[in-house]
Amino acid sequence: MKNPLWQKAVVNGLLIAGAFITLFPLLWMLSVSFMQRGEASTFPPPLLPAHATLANYHELFERAGMGRYLFNSLLIAAATTVLSLLFNLAAGYAFAKLRFAGRERVFQTLLGALVIPAQVAMIPLFLIMKWLGLVNSYGGVIVPALAGVFGIFLVRQYARSIPDDLLEAARIDGAGELRIFATIVLPLLKPIVVTLAIFTFLASWNDFMWPLIVLSDQAWQTAPVALAGLSREHVQDNELMMAGSVVTIIPVLLLFLVLQRHYIQGLLLGSVKG
Amino acid sequence: MTERRAAWLFAAPALTVIGAFFFVPVLAAFALSLTDFDLYSLADLHNLRFVGLGNYIDILQTPLFWKSLLNTFYFVGVGVPLSIAASLGAALLLDSKLARFKGFFRTALFAPVVTTVVAVAVIWRYLLHTRYGLINYTLAHFGIAPIDWLGDPHWSMPAIILFAVWKNFGYNMIILLAALQSIPADLYEAARIDGANFAQQFRHITLPMLRPALLLVSIITVSGYFQLFAEPYVMTRGDPLQSTVSVLYFMYEEGFTWWSLGRASAIAFLLFALILGVTSALLRLGRRGGIA
Numbered sequence: 001m002k003n004p005l006w007q008k009a010v011v012n013g014l015l016i017a018g019a020f021i022t023l024f025p026l027l028w029m030l031s032v033s034f035m036q037r038g039e040a041s042t043f044p045p046p047l048l049p050a051h052a053t054l055a056n057y058h059e060l061f062e063r064a065g066m067g068r069y070l071f072n073s074l075l076i077a078a079a080t081t082v083l084s085l086l087f088n089l090a091a092g093y094a095f096a097k098l099r100f101a102g103r104e105r106v107f108q109t110l111l112g113a114l115v116i117p118a119q120v121a122m123i124p125l126f127l128i129m130k131w132l133g134l135v136n137s138y139g140g141v142i143v144p145a146l147a148g149v150f151g152i153f154l155v156r157q158y159a160r161s162i163p164d165d166l167l168e169a170a171r172i173d174g175a176g177e178l179r180i181f182a183t184i185v186l187p188l189l190k191p192i193v194v195t196l197a198i199f200t201f202l203a204s205w206n207d208f209m210w211p212l213i214v215l216s217d218q219a220w221q222t223a224p225v226a227l228a229g230l231s232r233e234h235v236q237d238n239e240l241m242m243a244g245s246v247v248t249i250i251p252v253l254l255l256f257l258v259l260q261r262h263y264i265q266g267l268l269l270g271s272v273k274g
Numbered sequence: 275m276t277e278r279r280a281a282w283l284f285a286a287p288a289l290t291v292i293g294a295f296f297f298v299p300v301l302a303a304f305a306l307s308l309t310d311f312d313l314y315s316l317a318d319l320h321n322l323r324f325v326g327l328g329n330y331i332d333i334l335q336t337p338l339f340w341k342s343l344l345n346t347f348y349f350v351g352v353g354v355p356l357s358i359a360a361s362l363g364a365a366l367l368l369d370s371k372l373a374r375f376k377g378f379f380r381t382a383l384f385a386p387v388v389t390t391v392v393a394v395a396v397i398w399r400y401l402l403h404t405r406y407g408l409i410n411y412t413l414a415h416f417g418i419a420p421i422d423w424l425g426d427p428h429w430s431m432p433a434i435i436l437f438a439v440w441k442n443f444g445y446n447m448i449i450l451l452a453a454l455q456s457i458p459a460d461l462y463e464a465a466r467i468d469g470a471n472f473a474q475q476f477r478h479i480t481l482p483m484l485r486p487a488l489l490l491v492s493i494i495t496v497s498g499y500f501q502l503f504a505e506p507y508v509m510t511r512g513d514p515l516q517s518t519v520s521v522l523y524f525m526y527e528e529g530f531t532w533w534s535l536g537r538a539s540a541i542a543f544l545l546f547a548l549i550l551g552v553t554s555a556l557l558r559l560g561r562r563g564g565i566a
Contacts, residue, residue, distance in 0.1 A: 011372040018364055019382035022440065026385065028408070029397045041406050091288035098281035106285075110292065116300055117501055117549060119522060120542045123535050124302035125295060144295040147288035177280030206390045208504045209522075213530055224392040228508050231396050238400050245393035256388040260381060263388070267445070268452050 026249070033057070033243040040238040056243035064240070066247060068219070069226040074251075076138055076211075076222060077204040080145045081197050087147040088196065092155020093185055097162060098177075107156070110149045122213060129214055140214040141222070145204065151196055154270055158192040159185070195266035198259045205252050223248045307539035316533060329540035339541070341516055342524040343548075345431060349520065350499045350552075353435045357495055358488070360439055361446035366480075368447070369454040380451075384444035391441065395508040398437045399424065402509075424510050427517035434505050434518055442498075446491040453487035454480070489560035493553050500549045521545045 028047070032040045033056055035049040060066045094100075095107050125144060126135070134140040162185065170180045186193075211222045218226070227244050234240055256263055307329055314321040333339050364383050368376055386394065401409050402423040410420045423433040457480065465475050502520040506512050512519035512527075519527075521541065529538030 008372045011367055011370045012374055014363075015367050015373055015375075015379045018367070019379055022383050022386050022444070025394065025397050025401060025440075026389070028401070032400075040400070043406060043411075045406050045408050045411055087288040087291060090284040094281045094284035098277050098284065100278045100281035100285075103281070106289070113292070113296065113300075115497075115550060115553070116296075117497070117542075117546055119501065119525065120303050120546050121296050121299035123529050123539050123542065124299035124306055126530075127302075127535070128295070128299065144291075146295075147291040149292065152288060177277065177283075181284070202388055206388075208390075208392055208507075209526070212507075213526075224390050227390075227396065228392045228504075231392075231399070231508060232511070241396050242400075245390075245396050248393040249389050252388055252390065253385065256385075257381070260384075264384075264448055267448055 026253075029242045029245050029249075032239055033246045035239045037237070037239055040242075041236070056239045057247075059240060060243045060247070064226075064230060064244070065218075066223070066226070066244060069221055069223045070247060070251075072138070072220060073205055073222040073224075073248075076141050077201050079138070079142050080204040081200045083142065084146050084148060084151060084200055085193060085197055088151035089155055089186070089189060089193065090181070091147065092152045093159050093181060093189070095152065096156040096159035097164070097167060097185075110152065114149055119209065122210060125210075126213055135214055136217040136220050138220065140220075141204075141207075141211050144210070148200075150270060151200065154196055154199075154266065155189065155192055157269060159189060162188055191262070191265075194259065195262040195269070198255060198263050199266050199270075201255065202252050202263075303539045303542055306536055307543050309536045311534075311536035311539075313533040316535070325536070329537045330544070333537060333540055333544065338516065338519065338524060339521075342519045342521045345516075345518060346500060346502060346520045346522075348431050349435060349438070349502050350496060352432075353438050353499050354492065354495050356435065357439045357443050357499075358446060358491060360443035361450055361491065362484075362488075364443065364447045365450035365454055368451055380448075383447060386441045387444040389441070391504045392508055394441060395437065395505055398433075398440075399509050402433050425514055427515040430510055430514055430517045434502075434509060437505060437509070438499070438502075442495070446495060449491055450484065450487055453484050457483045485560070489556070492560070493556055496556060497549050497553050500545065500552070521548075 031048055034052040034054070035046070035056075036051060036053055037055070039046060039049065095103060129135050129140045129144075132139075132143075134143060166184060167180055170184055175183075205222075206224065207222075208224050208228070211225050212228070215221045215225055218229075221229070227241075227248055230244060231241055308324060308326060309315075310323050310325050310328070312321075367373060368380055368383075373379065401407050404410060404420050404422045404425065407423070409423070414420070421429055423429050461479050461483075462475055465479055470478070501522055503522040503526065506518040506520055506523050507526075510518040512523050522545065525538050525541040525545065528534045528541060
């Protein structure tokens with residue numbers, strides 16, 4: 001009597017339809033990127049290339065300089081991830097476990113800052129970067145991202161579960177605070193390190209507005225910024241642009257697929273408890 | 275080293291970065307919004323003049339600002355309910371006992387969230403192409419005449435909304451799915467014994483239990499959607515007929531195309547006030563409803 005077949009069919013049918021809608025544009029992008037120049041601009045729109053070719057990728061890397069942009073993206077995202085992890089882990093641990101005057105007040109102020117959209121800071125930030133000589137350099141993107149309220153919050157939430165007795169015992173044994181952090185705290189924080197690392201890397205790779213502002217010189221541009229520029233120039237070159245989208249999306253999509261459990265966990269930690 | 279000194283040592287680097295590159299710029303933005311900072315001041319600070327609320331008054335008298343405000347409200351007003359409805363629908367499906375291959379479907383539905391907005395906007399620009407786009411091709415099978423999605427001012431914003439829903443619904447889906455999974459099963463059990471059908475269970479159990487999660491995703495989504503920028507930048511450049519100029523796009527153009535950094539700062543503050551006003555109204559509304 002329970003769960004007739006048609007109900008099962010409706011639920012699973014809708015899921016298949018949903019997955020088709022989310023995945024189709026991505027699969028189509030991959031297919032068009034292997035088509036001959038102009039092939040996608042025919043009617044009816046072809047789904048698969050008649051003669052698959054790598055010509056678009058050749059042109060993308062040899063003429064449009066995509067290799068350089070991907071390298072810039074990779075370098076910026078990797079440096080931002082490693083350095084901001086260091087800053088956020090230390091601060092998150094301090095706010096969770098170390099007693100100091102004004103701790104709660106400072107932390108509340110940080111949380112309050114979350115309501116301010118990042119764009120409010122962008123104009124003076126541009127002037128500061130100009131003054132520091134960091135416009136059109138990797139530093140222009142990396143330096144402002146060295147620490148973030150979200151990251152500190154995430155680490156603090158997680159670090160609160162570390163038992164005080166453990167730290168106290170280490171202190172009695174004569175271990176210094178730095179040593180306690182490196183040998184006891186960091187290993188315990190490992191799960192949140194992975195989560196925060198993938199979050200930061202993806203956010204940095206996908207970021208658009210700030211890199212667009214601070215990296216106007218092509219030599220320093222990240223893949224998304226360069227892609228936006230290319231797409232304004234090459235409106236008609238479907239196949240070339242799709243190849244550009246493929247190489248921009250694939251790295252983050254693969255990273256997500258490998259580490260998705262950690263990513264989803266971070267998403268829930270950050271939003272449900274926030 | 276005492277615990278207190280260690281604490282400051284650990285917290286200081288992060289606090290310095292956030293202070294110097296966020297709090298200071300936010301305060302500076304307010305100061306800047308009261309000046310006529312432009313290309314001449316950029317070259318020589320002596321050209322800088324204090325203009326009080328002049329920028330704000332000026333902007334409130336600029337037709338393009340009101341147009342961008344209207345466009346942004348259109349995007350938020352239609353896009354947020356649609357996004358949350360899609361998220362809720364997908365979460366309900368994934369939570370259903372009847373669903374198979376849940377892991378695969380969850381990953382597939384979530385995938386657009388982690389993609390690069392610029393890159394997928396490029397894809398959608400071609401999917402939405404009037405003559406060769408697959409969307410018009412599909413619609414033609416249902417007898418619908420080709421729509422000039424990105425070239426017709428009536429359709430440009432709906433097209434961007436459609437794209438944004440596709441890109442973003444997976445995020446809230448995960449949050450709502452977690453909330454659904456935390457609803458105790460005996461509530462449904464009791465309702466079934468009382469003879470409640472699916473619609474009644476949804477109305478009287480699922481929705482009330484999801485209230486806090488729905489309020490949370492509404493606030494996250496509203497404040498995110500007010501910051502519309504990359505989509506019009508890549509897909510339409512604010513056109514046709516400025517129908518997709520968002521407040522942030524307007525700010526970017528004022529600031530980094532025309533270098534009116536004073537005016538752009540004022541726009542940023544107006545947007546901030548707007549987001550704060552709308553989200554706190556939502557919060558109050560949600561809390562009041564919670565007691566009733």
